[in-house]
Amino acid sequence: MSVVARLLAVPIDPQAVLGDFLVDAQGAGAVVTFSGLARATDSDGGRIKALHLDHYPGMTEASLQAIADEGARRFDVSQVLVLHRCGTIAAGEMIVFVAAAAAHRRAAFLAADFLMDKLKTEAVFWKKEEGVDGSRWIEPTDADRADRARWSE
């Protein structure tokens, strides 16, 4: 079992990351990945130049690892990877990359889905959209909380 979670201040190279993950996942029957990108428009259609992710050094890394560990424990997976950016992320750049490997596809799909719902609500970040008309902090939404509630035991 390999469970890796990393906080990155530099852009994620998804091809390189996926290549390494597939090498390490040899023997698994399924690999599911999710890539989250910084949107170019906000909920009102305004143009976004960049996203800024404020983080708490130490606590943020621990939250990413705790979420990855929980995903690995909860589903029948052989490998979990969580990569998350912090700092300023230009529109179109990758914010988060999640991968899960398993013997069969269902566990890999569920693990990736679970990891993203947890990251959206429990990872220690504060998100600010930098638009052409100024910036605004993003608060968690009811939809985010409902997504997380799907996994309540």
Place this chain on the structure above:
Amino acid sequence: MVTLGSPDTGTTILFFGRLADQVGRQCKVLLPAGGCTIGDLRHRLGQQDGYAALAEGTVLASADQRIVPDDHLVRSGQEIAFFSPLSGG
């Protein structure tokens, strides 16, 4: 009694998220010898000029990087932070 300390003395309080835009990234406070609760620290600090945003009900607190409730006791030397609700990745 909680008072603001000088840059060279006191316990550092960290701020993150929208709250940091309102009160700054950090400040120093002098905690009572026996410590105080997070709620008391929030209340006393919130009465200082420029820190009123701490009174917002949604502001969370941590001690030594663990989220704690208002009745949690903190002492000088601990790592204490206040922040806006987490907005995830």
